[in-house]
Amino acid sequence: MAVRLAEEWFTICAGCEVTILDIGEPLLDLLPKLEIVHMPVLMDHKMWGQTGDQPGPEIPEAEVGIISGGIRTEENKEIAEEMRKKCKTLIALGSCACYGGLPALANQFTVDEIYDKVFRGCVSTDSADTPNGVSPFTDRVYALHEVIKVDLKLPGCPTTPDMVAEALTALLEGRPVEFPSKSVCDECPTIREKKAVSNLKRPLESVAFEYGKPLDTVRCFMEQGFLCNGPATRSGCGGAAKTPRCIKAYMPCRGCYGPISDSANPMVDMMGALSTIGLDVKQIPDRAATFNRFSGAGRLRPLPKRS
Amino acid sequence: MGKTLTIQPVTRIEGHARITIQLDDSGNVSDTQVNVLELRGFEKFCVGKPVEEMPRITTRICGVCPWSHHNASAKTTDAVFGVDPAPTGRKLRELCNSIAFMEEHILHFFFLAGADFVLGPDADYKTRNVIGIIAAAPDIARRVVISRHMAAKMLEMIAGKAIHPAAAVPGGFSRPLLEEERKELKKMADELLEFAKFSISFAKESLFPKYLDTIQSLGVLKTGYLGTVKDDGSMDLYDGKLRMMQADGSYEDFDVKNYTDYIGEHVEPWSYLKFPYMKKAGAFSMDLDQPNGIYRTNTLARMNVVDKIDTPLAQAELEEFREKFGRPAQQTLLYNWARLIELLYNAENTIRLLEDPEITSPETRVKVTPRAARGIGSVEAPRGTLIHDYETDENGLITNVNLIVGTTHNNAPINMSVKSAAKDLIKDGKYDQGILNTVEMMIRAHDPCLSCATHTLDGKIGVKVQIVGPEGDVLTTFSNVGR
Numbered sequence: 008m009a010v011r012l013a014e015e016w017f018t019i020c021a022g023c024e025v026t027i028l029d030i031g032e033p034l035l036d037l038l039p040k041l042e043i044v045h046m047p048v049l050m051d052h053k054m055w056g057q058t059g060d061q062p063g064p065e066i067p068e069a070e071v072g073i074i075s076g077g078i079r080t081e082e083n084k085e086i087a088e089e090m091r092k093k094c095k096t097l098i099a100l101g102s103c104a105c106y107g108g109l110p111a112l113a114n115q116f117t118v119d120e121i122y123d124k125v126f127r128g129c130v131s132t133d134s135a136d137t138p139n140g141v142s143p144f145t146d147r148v149y150a151l152h153e154v155i156k157v158d159l160k161l162p163g164c165p166t167t168p169d170m171v172a173e174a175l176t177a178l179l180e181g182r183p184v185e186f187p188s189k190s191v192c193d194e195c196p197t198i199r200e201k202k203a204v205s206n207l208k209r210p211l212e213s214v215a216f217e218y219g220k221p222l223d224t225v226r227c228f229m230e231q232g233f234l235c236n237g238p239a240t241r242s243g244c245g246g247a248a249k250t251p252r253c254i255k256a257y258m259p260c261r262g263c264y265g266p267i268s269d270s271a272n273p274m275v276d277m278m279g280a281l282s283t284i285g286l287d288v289k290q291i292p293d294r295a296a297t298f299n300r301f302s303g304a305g306r307l308r309p310l311p312k313r314s
Numbered sequence: 315m316g317k318t319l320t321i322q323p324v325t326r327i328e329g330h331a332r333i334t335i336q337l338d339d340s341g342n343v344s345d346t347q348v349n350v351l352e353l354r355g356f357e358k359f360c361v362g363k364p365v366e367e368m369p370r371i372t373t374r375i376c377g378v379c380p381w382s383h384h385n386a387s388a389k390t391t392d393a394v395f396g397v398d399p400a401p402t403g404r405k406l407r408e409l410c411n412s413i414a415f416m417e418e419h420i421l422h423f424f425f426l427a428g429a430d431f432v433l434g435p436d437a438d439y440k441t442r443n444v445i446g447i448i449a450a451a452p453d454i455a456r457r458v459v460i461s462r463h464m465a466a467k468m469l470e471m472i473a474g475k476a477i478h479p480a481a482a483v484p485g486g487f488s489r490p491l492l493e494e495e496r497k498e499l500k501k502m503a504d505e506l507l508e509f510a511k512f513s514i515s516f517a518k519e520s521l522f523p524k525y526l527d528t529i530q531s532l533g534v535l536k537t538g539y540l541g542t543v544k545d546d547g548s549m550d551l552y553d554g555k556l557r558m559m560q561a562d563g564s565y566e567d568f569d570v571k572n573y574t575d576y577i578g579e580h581v582e583p584w585s586y587l588k589f590p591y592m593k594k595a596g597a598f599s600m601d602l603d604q605p606n607g608i609y610r611t612n613t614l615a616r617m618n619v620v621d622k623i624d625t626p627l628a629q630a631e632l633e634e635f636r637e638k639f640g641r642p643a644q645q646t647l648l649y650n651w652a653r654l655i656e657l658l659y660n661a662e663n664t665i666r667l668l669e670d671p672e673i674t675s676p677e678t679r680v681k682v683t684p685r686a687a688r689g690i691g692s693v694e695a696p697r698g699t700l701i702h703d704y705e706t707d708e709n710g711l712i713t714n715v716n717l718i719v720g721t722t723h724n725n726a727p728i729n730m731s732v733k734s735a736a737k738d739l740i741k742d743g744k745y746d747q748g749i750l751n752t753v754e755m756m757i758r759a760h761d762p763c764l765s766c767a768t769h770t771l772d773g774k775i776g777v778k779v780q781i782v783g784p785e786g787d788v789l790t791t792f793s794n795v796g797r
Binding site: 018019023024025031035038043108115120121125130133138165209212213218219252261263292293300 | 367582679
C-alpha cells in the first residue's frame with residue numbers, strides 16, 4: 008500500500024525540489040512506494056476544485072505532507088493551513104520553510120520599501136505604480152512554524168539528498184526520524200587551536216591552504232581571520248560524507264542550515280565564538296543579516312532610518 | 315458587458331499565476347493577461363551587503379540555474395573590483411557553467427517537454443510526468459536519471475556543492491581542481507557526451523518527426539532575439555558581446571555595460587513580472603497586429619543569433635537545423651530541438667575545458683580590494699541572457715542592484731502567444747475543452763522561460779477556464795483535468 012504524499016511550495020527557488028532529484032538512482036525505487044495526491048511541481052491537482060467551484064483551497068488527505076518555502080502572501084498562509092489540516096505528518100523542507108531562508112533578508116525592509124525599489128527604483132525599469140491586480144504580501148516573511156504546527160524540519164539551502172531520502176524512508180517504514188543538533192564545526196576537519204592568528208578579514212583573498220593536501224592540514228578559516236558561521240550553524244550539510252560543503256571549496260560557512268537548535272540565538276552564539284578566539288565582532292558589516300542570513304523570519308526587522 | 319475567463323492555477327511556473335481572458339459583448343477576445351504573483355525583492359535586500367557576498371546570495375534567486383547567477387554575479391564583482399579573474403579561475407567557472415547547462419537541459423527535455431513527446435500530448439495527465447516515463451520507458455528513464463545526476467555530481471566534485479555553490483569568487487574560483495579529479499571528470503564527461511549524442515538522434519528519429527506539422531504551425535510568433543556571441547560570432551554561454559537581432563534577421567552587437575541603452579523594462583499593473591523590451595524600438599507594445607520592441611531569449615534565440623558553433627558535432631546539428639527552419643527560426647516548439655543542440659555543445663565544451671592543461675593550475679584566484687564602483691556582468695543562463703548590475707560605496711558595500719533575469723525577457727512573448735491562441739479559438743462566445751488544450755500547449759512551449767526558478771517534472775499544464783458573469787457569478791467552468 009503506497010503512502011499518500013502532498014507537496015506545496017511557497018516563497019521558493021526550487022533548489023530543494025531539485026535536491027529531491029539529486030537522490031539519484033535510489034529515487035527510482037522510492038517513487039513507486041509513494042502515491043502523490045497533490046504536488047504543483049509534479050502534477051495538476053487543482054486546489055480550488057478541478058471544476059473551480061470551491062470557495063477555498065482543498066488538498067486531499069495524505070499521510071505525509073512536504074512544504075518548501077516561507078510564507079510571503081495571504082494565499083500562502085491559507086494553503087499552509089489547508090496542508091496542516093490534511094496531512095498527518097508535515098515536513099518543512101529547506102531553510103526557507105524552517106527559518107524564512109535567504110528571502111527573509113527582506114524582513115529588514117518594509118513592504119513599501121521593497122515595492123518602491125523594484126517598481127520605481129531600478130535603472131532599467133520604466134517607473135510605474137505597484138501592480139495591484141495580484142495577491143497581497145504578508146507584512147513580512149514567515150517561517151512555516153510561525154503559521155502552522157510543523158512535525159519535522161529538514162533545514163539547508165538547499166537541504167541534502169541524504170536527509171530527504173532518510174526522512175522519506177523512515178516515514179515509509181514507520182520509524183522515527185532524528186537528526187543531531189551539532190554545529191558545523193563538529194563535522195569540520197580543519198585544525199582549531201582556539202586562537203585567531205589574524206584580525207578579521209573579509210573573504211577578498213583565499214584562505215591559506217596547500218594545493219592537493221587534505222582539509223585536515225588546513226587551519227580553521229575563522230582562526231585565519233575569515234568570518235565563518237560554522238559555530239552557530241547546525242551540521243548536516245555534508246550529508247553522509249560529513250565534511251561541510253562550502254568548506255570543501257575553501258569558503259567559510261554562511262549558515263545555510265540555520266541555528267543549531269530552535270531556541271538558539273545565532274547572534275549571541277557568533278559573538279561568543281568570535282570573542283573566544285580574540286576577534287572583534289564590531290568589525291563585521293551588516294551583522295544582524297550576516298548572522299541570520301538564512302534565519303531572518305522572526306529574527307530580522309526593518310532597519311532604523313538613518314537621517 | 316462581456317465576460318471574464320480565468321485560467322487558474324497555471325502549474326509549472328514558480329509560485330502562483332493565472333491567465334485572465336476578457337471577452338467582449340459578442341463573445342470575442344478583447345484582451346488576455348498572464349498574471350505572475352511572485353516577488354522577493356532581491357534588488358532591495360542586497361543593499362548594504364559586502365559585494366563579495368553577492369555570488370553566494372544571488373544564487374538563491376534560482377535553485378534550478380544557481381550556477382548562472384553564481385557566475386554572472388562573480389563576473390559582476392570582478393568588474394566592481396576592477397580585476398581580470400585568474401585565467402584558471404575563469405575556466406573553472408565556464409566549466410561549471412557548461413556542466414550545469416547539461417544538468418538542466420537533460421532535466422528539462424526529458425522530464426518536462428519530453429514527456430509530451432515520449433508519452434504523447436494526449437496521454438492522461440496522471441501519467442504524463444516523471445512517474446509515467448519511468449513506467450513507459452524504464453530504460454531511458456534510468457539513463458536520464460543517472461546522466462542528470464552525474465552532472466550534479468561533477469559540480470559537487472569541482473565546487474563542493476552543486477546547488478547554491480560558493481566557489482566562484484571575485485577574482486576567480488576558490489578551489490583548484492586536482493589532476494585525479496580532472497581524470498575522473500573526463501570519464502564522466504565522455505559518458506555525458508554519449509548521452510547527448512543519443513538524445514539528439516533519439517529525438518530526431520523517434521520523437522520530432524511525429525510532431526513536425528505541429529512544430530511548423532503552432533505558436534509561431536514574429537519576434538526579435540537576444541543572445542551572447544564571441545567576437546567572431548560563435549556561440550559562447552559564459553562570456554562575449556550581446557547580440558540583439560530583429561525579426562528580419564538584421565542585428566546589432568553591444569557590450570553588456572551599455573545594456574540600459576538597449577533594454578527597457580515595462581511594468582503592467584496586473585503582474586509582478588516586468589516586461590523587458592528593445593529600447594531602440596521607442597515603445598513597448600504586445601499588440602498582436604503591431605507588436606513593438608518584442609524579443610525572445612533562451613535556446614531558440616541563441617540558435618538564431620550565433621553565426622556558428624565552435625565545436626564540430628553541435629555545428630553540424632546547427633547547420634541541419636538552419637537548413638530545415640531558416641534563420642531566424644520563429645517556431646516556438648523549436649526551443650526543444652535547440653535545447654538538444656546545446657546539450658551537445660556543452661558536452662563538447664566540457665571535454666575541451668577538461669583537456670586544457672591550465673585547468674588544474676593551483677593559481678585560481680587574484681586578491682581584490684574594495685572601492686566605490688559600478689560593475690555590470692552577464693552570462694547566458696539556460697533560460698536566457700542574465701544581467702547583474704551592482705554599485706558599491708568606498709568600503710565595497712552594495713548601494714544599488716539591478717537584475718534582469720533570463721526568464722523575464724520572455725514575459726511579453728508568453729502573453730502574446732496566449733492572446734494569439736485565445737483570439738484564434740474563442741469566437742462568438744463559443745469555446746470548449748479544445749481551447750484548454752491549445753492554450754495549454756502555447757504556454758507549455760514557452761513555460762520553461764517564464765520563471766527561471768521553475769521547472770516542474772510534469773508534462774502537462776493544468777488549466778481551468780472559468781466564465782464569470784458581470785455580477786461575478788460563475789456561469790461555466792471547463793477543466794482539462796477530471797476530478
